[in-house]
Amino acid sequence: MSLPTRFGRCHPIHCILPPYLLQNLARNGPPDLRNIALEVLALDSTIRSNRIICSMMETGAHPALAAVAKHRTVYTANNSTTLPGQVVRVEGQASSGDAAVDEAYDGLGATFDFYFDIYQRNSIDDEGLYLDATVHYGQRYDNAFWNGQQMVFGDGDGELFQRFTISLDVIGHELTHGVTDSEAALVYSGQSGALNESISDVFGSLVKQYQLKQTAEQADWLIGAGLFTDRVQGVALRSMKAPGTAYDDPLLGKDPQPAKMGDFVETSEDNGGVHINSGIPNRAFYLAATKIAGYAWEKAGRIWYETLRDTSLTQTTNFSRFAARTVINAGHLYGTSSAERQAVIEAWNEVEVRVV
Amino acid sequence: MRIEVRTEGGLAYFPGLSKPVIVDSAQLAPADAAELERRVEDAHFFTLQAKYSEPPRGAADYRRYTITIEDAGRRHSVQYTDLDAAPELDSLRRLATELAHKQGGG
Numbered sequence: 001m002s003l004p005t006r007f008g009r010c011h012p013i014h015c016i017l018p019p020y021l022l023q024n025l026a027r028n029g030p031p032d033l034r035n036i037a038l039e040v041l042a043l044d045s046t047i048r049s050n051r052i053i054c055s056m057m058e059t060g061a062h063p064a065l066a067a068v069a070k071h072r073t074v075y076t077a078n079n080s081t082t083l084p085g086q087v088v089r090v091e092g093q094a095s096s097g098d099a100a101v102d103e104a105y106d107g108l109g110a111t112f113d114f115y116f117d118i119y120q121r122n123s124i125d126d127e128g129l130y131l132d133a134t135v136h137y138g139q140r141y142d143n144a145f146w147n148g149q150q151m152v153f154g155d156g157d158g159e160l161f162q163r164f165t166i167s168l169d170v171i172g173h174e175l176t177h178g179v180t181d182s183e184a185a186l187v188y189s190g191q192s193g194a195l196n197e198s199i200s201d202v203f204g205s206l207v208k209q210y211q212l213k214q215t216a217e218q219a220d221w222l223i224g225a226g227l228f229t230d231r232v233q234g235v236a237l238r239s240m241k242a243p244g245t246a247y248d249d250p251l252l253g254k255d256p257q258p259a260k261m262g263d264f265v266e267t268s269e270d271n272g273g274v275h276i277n278s279g280i281p282n283r284a285f286y287l288a289a290t291k292i293a294g295y296a297w298e299k300a301g302r303i304w305y306e307t308l309r310d311t312s313l314t315q316t317t318n319f320s321r322f323a324a325r326t327v328i329n330a331g332h333l334y335g336t337s338s339a340e341r342q343a344v345i346e347a348w349n350e351v352e353v354r355v356v
Numbered sequence: 357m358r359i360e361v362r363t364e365g366g367l368a369y370f371p372g373l374s375k376p377v378i379v380d381s382a383q384l385a386p387a388d389a390a391e392l393e394r395r396v397e398d399a400h401f402f403t404l405q406a407k408y409s410e411p412p413r414g415a416a417d418y419r420r421y422t423i424t425i426e427d428a429g430r431r432h433s434v435q436y437t438d439l440d441a442a443p444e445l446d447s448l449r450r451l452a453t454e455l456a457h458k459q460g461g462g
Contacts, residue, residue, distance in 0.1 A: 081441055139450065143366045145417040147439055170367065174417065181414030188416055196416065224368070237368040253371030275369040 068122050071130040072108045074101050077137040077152075084150060085134045100135040100165045104153060107171030108133055114172070114207045115179070118297050119305050124178035131175070135165060144170055146177040160232055160251065167224045170237075172207030173200040184313040191318040193274035198281035201240060202304055206297045216289040216296040222246065240286045243279025259283050261319070261352035281319060284347045288326075291343035299340050303330045323348040323355045357381040357393060357427040359452045364420045365437075379456035388455055395451055399444040401425055401432065408436040415439055421449055 075085035076098075088101050095102045108131045115121040123129040132150035141154025144164035151174045153164040164170060177200050180186055186196040201223050209219045223246075224237035234247020234255070243257035257279030258264055264280065267273045285304060289296035306329045307313070313325060326348070330341035348355045362376040381389040401423070411418060418438040423445070425432055436445060 081438070081443065081446060143417065143419055143438070145367070145419075145438060146415060147418065148412040148414040152438075164367070173367075177414065177416040185414070200416070249372065251372050253373075256369060256371055269364055269374060270369045271365065273369075275367075 068116055068128065070109055070112045070123075071128075072105055072112075073130065073132050074104045074108075075132065075134040076101065077134050079136055079139050079155070081138050083134055083137075083147065083152065084132060085136075098135075100153065100155065100163050103163075103165035104133040104135050104151070104171065107165065107168050108151075108175070110168060110211050111172045111175045111207050114203075114210045114297070118206075118210065118301065121179070124175055125182040129178070133171075135163075144174055146174045148181070151175065156227070156229075158229065160229060161227055162229060164227065166226050167208075168211060169201075169204040169208040169222075170224050170227070171204070173204030173223065176200040176203040179203070180308065183308050184310075184317065185315050186313075186317060187315045188271055188274060190272040190274075190316075191277065192316045193271050194277040195281055195317065195319065195322050197274045197278035198285070199304070199308055201238065201278060201282050202285045202301070205240060206301050209295070210297050213295075215294055216286075216300070217293065219296065221286050238275075238279065238282065240279075240282040243283055257282075259351065280351050280353065281322070284323070284351045284353065287347035287350055288344045291346060292340055299334070300344075303333060303340070303344060306333065319353050320355075323353045327355050357389075357396070357425060359392070359396075359456075360422075360424045361449055361452050361456070362422040362424075364422075365417070366419045367417045377453050377456040379452050379459055383459055384455060388458075392448075392451060392455060395444070395448040396425065396427075399442070399448045401434065401445070401448065402430060404432075404434045404445070406433060406435065408434075408440040411437055411439050423449055423452070 070091060072089075072091050073087060074089040075083075076088050077083065077085040088098065089096050089105050096105075112123060112131060115123070123131065133153065134150060135153045135155075137152045137154050140157040142157050142161045144151065144153045146152075151171070156162045156164060177196070180196050180199050186192040186199075188196055204223060205219065205221060209216075212219075221241035222236035222239055225235060227237060228234055228247070232247065232252060233249040234252065236246045238255070238257060239246045243259040244255050246255040246257070248254045256265065256276050258277060259279055260283075261280060265273050265276045267276065270276060285300060288303070289300035292299045303326055307322065307325045310325050310329060313322065326344050327341060330338065330344045334340040345355055358378065358380050360376050360378050364374060379392070381392055384392065402425075420435065420437045421441075422433060422435045434445065436442070
């Protein structure tokens with residue numbers, strides 16, 4: 001068989017074992033074969049994608065007709081900082097019994113399903129990107145991050161923070177950084193960085209709301225609820241409904257998020273306040289969603305999603321420009337005289353980002 | 357030897373955790389001071405470049421660390437992130453932070 005050069009020629013190693021057999025071996029095989037199967041399943045997504053394309057071209061199917069499917073791999077760093085680490089659970093495997101592993105696996109799945117069910121988006125890049133996460137990163141590591149390719153979760157120190165896989169919205173938040181990078185690619189600094197952060201909070205919260213089937217009125221609009229231990233005086237990392245009220249603790253300090261432009265924080269810390277000033281667009285989304293009412297992912301979420309994909313956004317888009325595009329996109333989606341467009345205008349005006 | 361560790365970034369900004377932590381080896385128990393100095397040597401701290409590579413495009417919520425050491429008339433600062441952390445340097449940071457908290461300097 002001779003294939004177009006774009007896809008390369010299928011090497012037998014990549015085409016010989018069907019995924020179901022590998023997954024059966026990974027689940028039920030003897031330990032030595034199980035480990036080999038896990039390693040093969042964890043091969044880089046380019047190789048696996050090529051294998052799928054090879055298979056489809058042999059049968060005459062077009063790649064665009066490929067079934068949308070999740071491909072999750074969870075690794076453990078074993079408390080080192082080496083990434084990605086050792087494979088511990090692949091797509092289709094049963095629960096591992098390790099809470100961090102299983103929460104990461106389930107959170108990746110919930111986020112994938114949310115984007116596909118609601119916005120027909122095929123994974124993070126809309127091209128079926130394989131989803132990778134590493135848990136047990138570092139020692140007493142109090143954080144989670146997106147390294148540009150995968151998610152990384154610390155176990156927390158147990159004194160202030162619990163493990164960072166515990167909040168579904170945090171998993172949705174991190175994966176949405178990947179979505180933003182493949183769409184508007186907002187620069188991670190200043191107002192564009194705060195928008196980048198806010199978009200991750202918006203869709204992270206919507207992933208949780210969608211799983212709980214909560215309306216805008218029922219949702220808690222908190223980011224990272226459950227992350228703090230009982231010793232912390234606070235409920236979450238941030239509140240989209242009431243920025244600046246999530247915690248007030250002797251060790252952590254007071255939540256510094258502003259809720260309106262008049263309180264915008266000029267700072268060189270935190271990449272120019274990306275996690276601080278995100279409170280302003282966060283509250284604008286909360287206001288728009290509650291004014292529209294119902295499930296926030298259906299209309300307010302759709303308006304924000306289409307704005308994130310709006311090709312007129314630049315990488316350094318500021319609050320004002322983003323807000324103006326949400327109004328325009330609300331008009332495109334629901335009409336220039338619609339209640340939805342009016343709700344978006346009022347929401348931005350309330351946080352003192354003037355759009356009209 | 358005086359070591360200052362400054363931490364920025366992460367999934368959220370906490371004012372209480374963004375303050376620099378400071379440890380002075382002269383104020384430590386001899387064994388702790390010796391271990392701290394050994395880790396400074398293991399990291400080849402005074403020969404390291406001031407700043408490691410810039411984070412890759414799209415990366416977010418990682419932490420940025422700045423370690424500054426003053427010792428015998430020398431002063432040097434090194435900045436790195438979770439994305440390019442050398443194990444020896446990160447080990448020095450963790451110990452300095454732990455000892456600073458023990459010493460009441462952070």
